[in-house]
Amino acid sequence: MGKNKHTTQTYPPGVVITLEELMRYEYYVQDIPLLPQHPVYTILAGRHASKLRGRGLDFEEVRIYVPGDDIRNIDWKVTARTAETHSKVFNEEKERPTFVVVDQSTRLFFGSQLLVKSVVAAQVAALSAFYTVRRGDRVGGIVFNEERNDFISPARSKSHVQHLLTRIADMNAQLPTRTHIRQDPDVLNEILHKTGTLVTHDYVVTVISDFSLANEDTFRYLEHIAAHNDVMLVHITDPMEAALPDGSLVLSDGFRQVLWDNSTRHNGERYTEDFEKMKSALTERCRNYRIPVIFIDTGAEVSSQLMHFFGKTNQ
Known part of the structure; x- marks a missing residue:
């Protein structure tokens, strides 16, 4: 339970995240081996x-x-x-500075179980930042929503990580209080275009989002960045995207509604199949550009998911 400076409202755990909570992720990276057996493309890669x-x-x-x-x-x-x-x-x-692109848009203010996506994105960014600095590299990035984006130039210190995480926590805390939202389907592409102008070469660029707005332009920007840098996509998912609960549901995108029943014409099975196809298609598409994709679920503890991935990759 925590409060933020934008409101006196208290939220349940997992809805918003504070700077104090993000700073604790420094201790989650202490047991990660600093010298992997071979070069890897992972969110935590540094020197x-x-x-x-x-x-x-x-x-x-x-x-x-x-x-x-x-x-x-x-x-x-x-x-x-x-x-x-x-x-x-x-x-x-060789120095490998990390540049994290952290989505804190309204589309990520959703979660059906343990955490909302925006909180997961913030936690992933914190782990990446602390791990990078621990390895002696610089870290910076862009934090964005539909209304604004904050650029943090790469630097190498714990105080700089705190500055980055402060920007993330501030933008995260605004999500429950936003009353006017400018719908911008191009926001992710605009940020990727800006990222391509800011990073030069030999960066580890970690893009953290749910990629619900990804299109052909998205892959064009990613391919451009990946030409001279290592790019990693962290795709935030939710259990409800993989399988809807049984029974009749009313689904809405905020403008239209549809009555849904999993048992009708195998709707539930097709829904799950479409989700798995999306994951496979994204992974395969990014493999063409040598861009790994890691899927992080809001229904499980984030650090264990990342540590499992990192340890598995370095075996």
């Missing part, structure tokens, strides 16, 4: 080791000379001993 020719930070091995190797790295002792030219290989750490 990674890459083998580069030439001088670097740490000596790794000696191998047979390959045309194009820097002659300054020839190991003359090994070469003399083996009568075959050998080169030293160094291991250099």
Whole structure:
């Protein structure tokens, strides 16, 4: 139960999230291994080791000379001993700043069980930010809704993470109190276009949304960003999107209503099949651009879902 500075209203847990709650996610990343066995594309990815020719930070091995190797790295002792030219290989750490795109639009103010989507998006962003800084990289991003977007330039400190999370918590706290909402179907694409102008190369760009407004332009912007950066989509879902409860329901988009019954003409089965097809189609489409997609459910604890994904990816 928590209060926010925009209202004295008290909300049930999972409806809004405070800065204090987001700051606690620093402790969820303490047990994550900092050196994965191989490079991975994950929401939590930060610094990674890459083998580069030439001088670097740490000596790794000696191998047979390959045309194009820097002659300054020839190991003359090994070469003399083996009568075959050998080169030293160094291991250099490349910086991988993280740029999080956090959706806090009204479409995410929905949840049928444990949390609402907007709270889940905020928690995912907090985990990503703390993990990035813990690994020694910079973190920044954009927090947005239909009315505005806040840009936070990348930096490397806990105080900067707090600044980012403050923006997220402030925008999250506005959701229950919004009375006038400007419907903007292009808001996600506008933010992705802006992201493409802000990040240069070698970023880890994490886009956190339910992608309910995604269209062909969305994939065009994602492909552009992914050309020189690692992009990860975190798709926030809700159990009610996967299966509707049995019985008669009145469904509405705010303008129209429809009477729904799962048992009529196999409606429930087709509804679930359509959801699974959506997930598969999105995953396959993004695979073409080397963009991983992770689905996070509002009906389960967020950190365990992410930690399971991260640990599974690095095995």
